Amino acid sequence: MINLVNTSPELSPDAPRLNQHTAWHIRHGVDTEQALTLLTSGVTSRRIAHLLGRDAARLGHRSADLRRWTAQHHIDGWAQQYGAGDYEIQDLLDFVRTPSDPINLLLDDRATITPLTRLVPGTPDGPVDVARPSERHPTIRIGRDRRRVATVPADRHLDVLAMLESGLDLDHRLHNGQLITTRRSR
Template sequence: MLEHLPEVTKTWSFKDKETRGTQMNVPVAPALREWISGTAIPDLARSWQPDIPAAWALEQAVRNISTAFGHALSWTVGALINLVNTSPDLSPDAPRLNQHTAWHIRHGVDTEQALTLLTSGVTSRRIAHLLGHDAARLRHRSADLRRWTAQHHIDGWAQQYGASDYEIQDLLDYVRTPSDPINRLLDDRATTTPLTRLVPGTPDGPVDVARPSERHPTIRIDRDQHQVATVPADRHLDVLAMLESGLDLDHRLHDGQLVTTRRSR
Protein backbone atom coordinates (compact mmCIF):
# COMPACT_ATOMS: atom_id res chain seq x y z
CA MET A 1 0.00 0.00 0.00
CA LEU A 2 1.15 3.53 -0.78
CA GLU A 3 0.68 4.73 2.79
CA HIS A 4 3.41 2.31 3.95
CA LEU A 5 6.06 3.80 1.69
CA PRO A 6 8.72 5.60 3.76
CA GLU A 7 8.43 8.60 1.44
CA VAL A 8 4.75 8.97 2.39
CA THR A 9 4.37 7.92 6.03
CA LYS A 10 5.69 11.18 7.50
CA THR A 11 3.76 13.40 5.11
CA TRP A 12 0.33 11.71 5.18
CA SER A 13 -1.09 12.00 8.68
CA PHE A 14 -4.60 12.66 10.02
CA LYS A 15 -5.98 12.98 13.56
CA ASP A 16 -9.52 13.12 14.89
CA LYS A 17 -8.84 16.14 17.11
CA GLU A 18 -6.47 19.08 16.92
CA THR A 19 -5.27 18.63 20.52
CA ARG A 20 -4.19 15.17 21.68
CA GLY A 21 -5.98 13.61 18.77
CA THR A 22 -5.90 9.96 17.80
CA GLN A 23 -4.29 8.96 14.52
CA MET A 24 -6.83 8.21 11.76
CA ASN A 25 -6.43 5.93 8.79
CA VAL A 26 -7.12 7.74 5.52
CA PRO A 27 -6.04 5.44 2.66
CA VAL A 28 -3.81 7.39 0.34
CA ALA A 29 -4.59 5.51 -2.91
CA PRO A 30 -8.32 6.41 -3.14
CA ALA A 31 -7.53 9.87 -1.80
CA LEU A 32 -5.02 10.33 -4.61
CA ARG A 33 -7.58 9.26 -7.20
CA GLU A 34 -10.05 11.84 -5.83
CA TRP A 35 -7.40 14.56 -5.86
CA ILE A 36 -6.37 13.90 -9.47
CA SER A 37 -10.03 13.77 -10.54
CA GLY A 38 -10.30 17.49 -9.81
CA THR A 39 -12.47 17.22 -6.68
CA ALA A 40 -12.51 20.50 -4.74
CA ILE A 41 -10.42 20.54 -1.57
CA PRO A 42 -13.39 21.17 0.80
CA ASP A 43 -15.11 18.15 -0.76
CA LEU A 44 -11.95 16.10 -0.31
CA ALA A 45 -11.82 17.08 3.35
CA ARG A 46 -15.41 15.89 3.86
CA SER A 47 -14.73 12.65 2.00
CA TRP A 48 -11.53 11.84 3.87
CA GLN A 49 -12.80 12.75 7.37
CA PRO A 50 -16.62 12.83 7.22
CA ASP A 51 -17.14 12.76 10.99
CA ILE A 52 -14.57 15.44 11.86
CA PRO A 53 -15.41 19.17 12.30
CA ALA A 54 -15.20 20.84 8.88
CA ALA A 55 -12.54 23.41 9.74
CA TRP A 56 -10.16 20.83 11.24
CA ALA A 57 -10.74 18.39 8.38
CA LEU A 58 -10.05 21.14 5.83
CA GLU A 59 -6.87 22.23 7.57
CA GLN A 60 -5.56 18.65 7.55
CA ALA A 61 -6.56 18.13 3.90
CA VAL A 62 -4.66 21.23 2.80
CA ARG A 63 -1.57 20.25 4.79
CA ASN A 64 -1.52 16.66 3.57
CA ILE A 65 -2.11 17.63 -0.05
CA SER A 66 0.85 19.98 0.15
CA THR A 67 3.25 17.62 1.90
CA ALA A 68 2.28 14.33 0.30
CA PHE A 69 0.95 15.11 -3.17
CA GLY A 70 2.69 18.41 -3.77
CA HIS A 71 6.10 17.21 -2.66
CA ALA A 72 6.93 13.72 -1.36
CA LEU A 73 4.78 11.49 -3.54
CA SER A 74 5.01 13.51 -6.75
CA TRP A 75 8.79 13.73 -6.44
CA THR A 76 9.14 10.00 -5.67
CA VAL A 77 6.85 8.94 -8.52
CA GLY A 78 8.63 11.29 -10.93
CA ALA A 79 12.02 9.86 -10.01
CA LEU A 80 10.74 6.28 -10.33
CA ILE A 81 9.20 6.95 -13.76
CA ASN A 82 12.44 8.47 -14.97
CA LEU A 83 14.42 5.44 -13.75
CA VAL A 84 12.04 3.04 -15.48
CA ASN A 85 11.82 4.97 -18.76
CA THR A 86 15.60 5.34 -19.05
CA SER A 87 16.42 1.77 -18.03
CA PRO A 88 18.97 0.15 -20.37
CA ASP A 89 16.95 -3.07 -20.09
CA LEU A 90 14.08 -1.54 -22.09
CA SER A 91 14.07 -2.06 -25.82
CA PRO A 92 13.61 1.06 -28.01
CA ASP A 93 10.09 -0.07 -28.93
CA ALA A 94 8.97 -0.85 -25.37
CA PRO A 95 6.15 1.38 -24.04
CA ARG A 96 7.15 4.03 -21.52
CA LEU A 97 5.37 5.25 -18.41
CA ASN A 98 3.52 8.56 -18.68
CA GLN A 99 6.08 11.23 -17.87
CA HIS A 100 3.35 13.66 -16.82
CA THR A 101 2.08 11.45 -13.97
CA ALA A 102 4.15 13.18 -11.31
CA TRP A 103 2.79 16.54 -12.43
CA HIS A 104 -0.76 15.18 -12.31
CA ILE A 105 -0.14 14.16 -8.69
CA ARG A 106 1.37 17.51 -7.81
CA HIS A 107 -1.34 19.68 -9.39
CA GLY A 108 -4.40 17.46 -8.90
CA VAL A 109 -5.54 17.15 -12.51
CA ASP A 110 -5.63 14.29 -14.98
CA THR A 111 -5.05 15.77 -18.45
CA GLU A 112 -2.02 17.24 -20.17
CA GLN A 113 -4.19 20.21 -21.20
CA ALA A 114 -5.06 21.03 -17.59
CA LEU A 115 -1.38 20.90 -16.69
CA THR A 116 -0.65 23.36 -19.50
CA LEU A 117 -3.23 25.77 -18.11
CA LEU A 118 -1.91 25.51 -14.56
CA THR A 119 1.71 25.99 -15.63
CA SER A 120 0.85 28.91 -17.92
CA GLY A 121 -0.60 31.26 -15.35
CA VAL A 122 -4.09 29.90 -14.66
CA THR A 123 -4.37 29.46 -10.89
CA SER A 124 -7.83 27.89 -10.61
CA ARG A 125 -7.45 24.10 -10.49
CA ARG A 126 -11.21 23.72 -10.90
CA ILE A 127 -11.45 25.66 -14.16
CA ALA A 128 -8.23 24.09 -15.47
CA HIS A 129 -9.63 20.61 -14.82
CA LEU A 130 -12.92 21.34 -16.61
CA LEU A 131 -11.35 23.05 -19.61
CA GLY A 132 -8.65 20.39 -19.76
CA HIS A 133 -11.20 17.58 -19.91
CA ASP A 134 -13.12 19.23 -22.73
CA ALA A 135 -9.93 20.03 -24.64
CA ALA A 136 -8.72 16.44 -24.28
CA ARG A 137 -12.10 15.06 -25.36
CA LEU A 138 -12.06 17.30 -28.44
CA ARG A 139 -8.38 16.45 -29.06
CA HIS A 140 -7.07 19.98 -28.75
CA ARG A 141 -3.35 19.82 -28.09
CA SER A 142 -1.58 22.09 -25.63
CA ALA A 143 -0.14 24.24 -28.43
CA ASP A 144 -3.70 25.13 -29.53
CA LEU A 145 -5.11 25.56 -26.04
CA ARG A 146 -4.84 29.33 -25.68
CA ARG A 147 -6.73 30.03 -28.92
CA TRP A 148 -9.37 27.39 -28.13
CA THR A 149 -9.90 28.76 -24.61
CA ALA A 150 -10.27 32.30 -25.95
CA GLN A 151 -13.00 31.20 -28.35
CA HIS A 152 -15.36 30.48 -25.42
CA HIS A 153 -15.07 34.10 -24.27
CA ILE A 154 -16.32 35.43 -20.93
CA ASP A 155 -19.94 34.44 -21.42
CA GLY A 156 -18.91 30.93 -22.50
CA TRP A 157 -16.63 30.50 -19.48
CA ALA A 158 -19.45 31.58 -17.17
CA GLN A 159 -22.25 29.59 -18.82
CA GLN A 160 -20.40 26.39 -19.70
CA TYR A 161 -17.98 26.14 -16.78
CA GLY A 162 -19.58 28.30 -14.09
CA ALA A 163 -16.50 30.51 -13.95
CA SER A 164 -16.39 32.98 -11.07
CA ASP A 165 -15.22 36.59 -11.45
CA TYR A 166 -11.80 35.55 -10.18
CA GLU A 167 -11.57 32.66 -12.65
CA ILE A 168 -12.68 34.89 -15.53
CA GLN A 169 -9.93 37.38 -14.72
CA ASP A 170 -7.50 34.47 -14.55
CA LEU A 171 -8.51 33.28 -18.02
CA LEU A 172 -8.45 36.79 -19.51
CA ASP A 173 -4.85 37.12 -18.36
CA TYR A 174 -4.05 33.70 -19.83
CA VAL A 175 -5.53 34.34 -23.31
CA ARG A 176 -4.43 38.00 -23.59
CA THR A 177 -2.65 39.11 -26.76
CA PRO A 178 -0.79 42.33 -25.76
CA SER A 179 -1.49 45.16 -28.20
CA ASP A 180 -0.58 48.36 -26.28
CA PRO A 181 -3.37 50.54 -27.73
CA ILE A 182 -2.95 53.42 -25.27
CA ASN A 183 0.62 54.23 -26.31
CA ARG A 184 -0.40 54.16 -29.96
CA LEU A 185 -3.22 56.59 -29.25
CA LEU A 186 -0.95 58.88 -27.23
CA ASP A 187 1.32 59.00 -30.29
CA ASP A 188 -1.72 60.04 -32.36
CA ARG A 189 -1.75 56.75 -34.20
CA ALA A 190 -4.82 54.63 -34.86
CA THR A 191 -5.16 51.32 -33.05
CA THR A 192 -6.85 48.36 -34.71
CA THR A 193 -8.67 45.58 -32.88
CA PRO A 194 -9.85 42.35 -34.56
CA LEU A 195 -13.46 41.53 -33.78
CA THR A 196 -15.49 38.38 -33.30
CA ARG A 197 -19.20 37.57 -33.70
CA LEU A 198 -19.48 40.19 -36.43
CA VAL A 199 -22.99 40.39 -37.91
CA PRO A 200 -22.66 39.46 -41.60
CA GLY A 201 -23.13 42.37 -43.98
CA THR A 202 -22.40 45.08 -41.40
CA PRO A 203 -21.06 48.08 -43.37
CA ASP A 204 -18.06 50.16 -42.41
CA GLY A 205 -18.64 53.36 -40.48
CA PRO A 206 -18.93 54.84 -36.98
CA VAL A 207 -19.78 52.55 -34.09
CA ASP A 208 -20.13 52.77 -30.33
CA VAL A 209 -18.13 50.61 -27.92
CA ALA A 210 -20.09 49.46 -24.88
CA ARG A 211 -18.19 48.62 -21.73
CA PRO A 212 -18.87 45.31 -20.00
CA SER A 213 -21.65 45.13 -17.45
CA GLU A 214 -23.08 42.49 -15.13
CA ARG A 215 -25.68 41.64 -17.76
CA HIS A 216 -23.27 41.82 -20.74
CA PRO A 217 -19.77 40.83 -19.54
CA THR A 218 -18.14 41.17 -22.98
CA ILE A 219 -17.19 44.45 -24.71
CA ARG A 220 -19.82 45.04 -27.38
CA ILE A 221 -19.61 46.96 -30.62
CA ASP A 222 -22.95 48.70 -31.21
CA ARG A 223 -24.58 50.68 -33.98
CA ASP A 224 -27.96 52.31 -33.54
CA GLN A 225 -28.24 50.53 -30.17
CA HIS A 226 -27.88 47.09 -31.79
CA GLN A 227 -24.87 44.86 -31.20
CA VAL A 228 -22.92 44.18 -34.40
CA ALA A 229 -19.72 42.59 -33.03
CA THR A 230 -17.76 41.68 -29.90
CA VAL A 231 -14.19 42.37 -28.82
CA PRO A 232 -12.50 38.95 -28.61
CA ALA A 233 -11.33 37.59 -25.28
CA ASP A 234 -7.63 37.95 -26.09
CA ARG A 235 -8.07 41.72 -26.63
CA HIS A 236 -10.62 42.32 -23.86
CA LEU A 237 -8.19 43.62 -21.22
CA ASP A 238 -6.32 45.97 -23.56
CA VAL A 239 -9.51 47.43 -25.04
CA LEU A 240 -10.98 47.84 -21.55
CA ALA A 241 -7.85 49.71 -20.46
CA MET A 242 -8.20 51.91 -23.54
CA LEU A 243 -11.82 52.71 -22.72
CA GLU A 244 -10.93 53.54 -19.11
CA SER A 245 -7.91 55.67 -20.04
CA GLY A 246 -9.88 58.92 -20.10
CA LEU A 247 -8.87 59.64 -23.71
CA ASP A 248 -11.50 61.13 -26.01
CA LEU A 249 -11.93 58.44 -28.66
CA ASP A 250 -13.55 57.86 -32.02
CA HIS A 251 -14.45 54.32 -33.08
CA ARG A 252 -15.09 53.06 -36.61
CA LEU A 253 -15.70 49.69 -38.18
CA HIS A 254 -13.41 49.04 -41.15
CA ASP A 255 -12.99 45.73 -42.97
CA GLY A 256 -14.45 43.86 -40.02
CA GLN A 257 -12.10 45.44 -37.49
CA LEU A 258 -12.46 48.17 -34.89
CA VAL A 259 -10.33 51.21 -35.69
CA THR A 260 -9.91 53.65 -32.80
CA THR A 261 -8.37 57.14 -32.97
CA ARG A 262 -8.14 60.12 -30.63
CA ARG A 263 -10.86 62.62 -31.28
CA SER A 264 -9.66 65.88 -32.83
CA ARG A 265 -9.97 68.90 -30.60
Protein backbone atom coordinates (compact mmCIF):
# COMPACT_ATOMS: atom_id res chain seq x y z
CA MET A 1 0.00 0.00 0.00
CA ILE A 2 2.78 2.42 0.95
CA ASN A 3 4.63 1.66 -2.26
CA LEU A 4 1.46 2.25 -4.31
CA VAL A 5 0.87 5.60 -2.64
CA ASN A 6 4.49 6.71 -2.97
CA THR A 7 4.67 5.77 -6.67
CA SER A 8 1.27 7.15 -7.62
CA PRO A 9 1.43 9.09 -10.90
CA GLU A 10 -0.97 11.64 -9.41
CA LEU A 11 1.69 12.85 -6.92
CA SER A 12 3.92 15.67 -8.00
CA PRO A 13 7.66 14.91 -7.84
CA ASP A 14 8.14 17.21 -4.82
CA ALA A 15 5.14 15.89 -2.85
CA PRO A 16 6.03 14.28 0.51
CA ARG A 17 6.10 10.49 0.58
CA LEU A 18 5.13 8.01 3.28
CA ASN A 19 7.93 6.49 5.35
CA GLN A 20 8.84 3.05 3.97
CA HIS A 21 8.75 1.61 7.50
CA THR A 22 5.29 2.91 8.44
CA ALA A 23 3.77 -0.59 8.57
CA TRP A 24 6.57 -1.75 10.91
CA HIS A 25 6.08 1.29 13.13
CA ILE A 26 2.37 0.55 13.38
CA ARG A 27 2.95 -3.16 13.95
CA HIS A 28 5.46 -2.57 16.76
CA GLY A 29 3.83 0.54 18.21
CA VAL A 30 6.85 2.83 17.99
CA ASP A 31 7.46 6.05 16.14
CA THR A 32 11.19 6.12 15.33
CA GLU A 33 13.49 4.05 13.16
CA GLN A 34 15.80 3.68 16.18
CA ALA A 35 13.06 2.15 18.36
CA LEU A 36 12.18 -0.20 15.53
CA THR A 37 15.86 -1.25 15.33
CA LEU A 38 15.88 -1.99 19.06
CA LEU A 39 12.71 -4.10 18.86
CA THR A 40 13.90 -6.07 15.84
CA SER A 41 17.32 -6.65 17.48
CA GLY A 42 16.07 -8.51 20.53
CA VAL A 43 14.91 -5.77 22.89
CA THR A 44 11.46 -6.92 23.97
CA SER A 45 10.32 -3.89 25.96
CA ARG A 46 8.42 -1.51 23.73
CA ARG A 47 8.56 1.08 26.53
CA ILE A 48 12.37 1.14 26.72
CA ALA A 49 12.72 0.93 22.92
CA HIS A 50 10.34 3.86 22.55
CA LEU A 51 12.24 6.02 25.11
CA LEU A 52 15.71 5.20 23.81
CA GLY A 53 14.57 5.50 20.20
CA ARG A 54 13.09 8.94 20.71
CA ASP A 55 16.23 10.19 22.47
CA ALA A 56 18.48 8.74 19.79
CA ALA A 57 16.38 10.31 17.03
CA ARG A 58 16.24 13.68 18.82
CA LEU A 59 20.03 13.68 19.25
CA GLY A 60 20.63 12.62 15.63
CA HIS A 61 21.92 9.07 16.26
CA ARG A 62 21.10 6.78 13.38
CA SER A 63 20.25 3.11 13.78
CA ALA A 64 23.73 2.05 12.63
CA ASP A 65 25.24 3.89 15.63
CA LEU A 66 22.60 2.75 18.12
CA ARG A 67 24.59 -0.03 19.84
CA ARG A 68 27.54 2.21 20.66
CA TRP A 69 25.31 5.10 21.76
CA THR A 70 23.15 2.84 23.96
CA ALA A 71 26.23 1.22 25.54
CA GLN A 72 27.56 4.65 26.53
CA HIS A 73 24.61 5.13 28.89
CA HIS A 74 25.66 1.97 30.75
CA ILE A 75 23.48 0.08 33.21
CA ASP A 76 23.18 2.87 35.76
CA GLY A 77 22.27 5.34 33.02
CA TRP A 78 19.55 3.04 31.68
CA ALA A 79 18.10 2.71 35.17
CA GLN A 80 18.35 6.39 36.10
CA GLN A 81 17.48 8.07 32.81
CA TYR A 82 14.94 5.59 31.44
CA GLY A 83 13.76 3.74 34.54
CA ALA A 84 14.91 0.41 33.08
CA GLY A 85 14.07 -2.61 35.21
CA ASP A 86 16.09 -5.81 35.53
CA TYR A 87 14.44 -7.48 32.53
CA GLU A 88 14.97 -4.42 30.32
CA ILE A 89 18.60 -4.13 31.46
CA GLN A 90 19.23 -7.76 30.47
CA ASP A 91 17.77 -7.09 27.03
CA LEU A 92 19.92 -3.97 26.61
CA LEU A 93 23.05 -5.83 27.76
CA ASP A 94 22.37 -8.45 25.08
CA PHE A 95 21.79 -5.69 22.51
CA VAL A 96 25.06 -3.80 23.22
CA ARG A 97 27.23 -6.89 23.80
CA THR A 98 30.54 -7.11 21.98
CA PRO A 99 31.12 -10.87 22.00
CA SER A 100 34.45 -12.11 23.25
CA ASP A 101 35.50 -15.52 24.49
CA PRO A 102 37.19 -14.92 27.86
CA ILE A 103 36.56 -18.34 29.38
CA ASN A 104 38.15 -20.27 26.51
CA LEU A 105 41.12 -17.90 26.54
CA LEU A 106 41.55 -18.49 30.27
CA LEU A 107 41.21 -22.26 29.87
CA ASP A 108 43.98 -22.09 27.25
CA ASP A 109 46.13 -20.26 29.84
CA ARG A 110 45.96 -17.03 27.89
CA ALA A 111 45.11 -13.60 29.25
CA THR A 112 41.85 -11.80 28.56
CA ILE A 113 41.94 -8.08 27.90
CA THR A 114 38.93 -5.95 28.73
CA PRO A 115 38.84 -2.25 27.88
CA LEU A 116 37.57 -0.17 30.78
CA THR A 117 35.47 2.94 31.15
CA ARG A 118 35.24 5.61 33.84
CA LEU A 119 38.93 5.12 34.63
CA VAL A 120 40.09 7.41 37.43
CA PRO A 121 42.88 9.59 35.95
CA GLY A 122 46.34 8.80 37.23
CA THR A 123 45.52 5.27 38.36
CA PRO A 124 48.76 3.28 38.20
CA ASP A 125 49.05 -0.18 36.68
CA GLY A 126 48.99 -3.13 39.05
CA PRO A 127 46.73 -5.60 40.85
CA VAL A 128 43.04 -4.76 41.15
CA ASP A 129 39.89 -6.33 42.52
CA VAL A 130 36.78 -6.94 40.44
CA ALA A 131 33.46 -6.38 42.23
CA ARG A 132 30.44 -8.22 40.94
CA PRO A 133 27.26 -6.23 40.35
CA SER A 134 24.92 -5.76 43.30
CA GLU A 135 21.57 -4.17 43.99
CA ARG A 136 23.33 -0.97 45.04
CA HIS A 137 25.97 -1.04 42.25
CA PRO A 138 24.62 -2.68 39.08
CA THR A 139 27.89 -2.26 37.15
CA ILE A 140 31.03 -4.39 37.42
CA ARG A 141 33.50 -2.18 39.27
CA ILE A 142 37.28 -2.38 39.22
CA GLY A 143 38.82 -1.34 42.51
CA ARG A 144 41.96 -1.01 44.51
CA ASP A 145 42.16 -0.44 48.26
CA ARG A 146 38.33 -0.50 48.46
CA ARG A 147 37.99 2.42 46.01
CA ARG A 148 36.55 2.22 42.51
CA VAL A 149 39.16 3.01 39.85
CA ALA A 150 37.23 1.95 36.72
CA THR A 151 34.11 0.24 35.40
CA VAL A 152 33.63 -2.58 32.90
CA PRO A 153 31.80 -1.10 29.88
CA ALA A 154 28.27 -2.28 29.17
CA ASP A 155 29.24 -4.04 25.94
CA ARG A 156 31.63 -6.32 27.90
CA HIS A 157 29.51 -6.71 31.05
CA LEU A 158 28.00 -10.13 30.23
CA ASP A 159 31.32 -11.68 29.18
CA VAL A 160 33.17 -10.41 32.26
CA LEU A 161 30.30 -11.60 34.46
CA ALA A 162 30.51 -15.07 32.86
CA MET A 163 34.25 -15.09 33.50
CA LEU A 164 33.72 -14.17 37.16
CA GLU A 165 31.05 -16.83 37.59
CA SER A 166 33.10 -19.53 35.84
CA GLY A 167 34.62 -20.80 39.08
CA LEU A 168 38.14 -20.31 37.73
CA ASP A 169 40.74 -18.91 40.16
CA LEU A 170 41.59 -15.55 38.56
CA ASP A 171 44.14 -12.77 38.88
CA HIS A 172 43.23 -9.26 37.72
CA ARG A 173 45.53 -6.36 37.02
CA LEU A 174 45.28 -2.97 35.43
CA HIS A 175 47.62 -2.28 32.51
CA ASN A 176 47.43 0.80 30.28
CA GLY A 177 43.80 1.42 31.25
CA GLN A 178 42.69 -2.14 30.51
CA LEU A 179 41.77 -5.06 32.73
CA ILE A 180 44.11 -8.01 32.20
CA THR A 181 42.76 -11.28 33.64
CA THR A 182 44.73 -14.51 33.90
CA ARG A 183 44.28 -17.83 35.67
CA ARG A 184 46.01 -17.90 39.00
CA SER A 185 49.13 -20.10 39.04
CA ARG A 186 48.85 -23.15 41.23
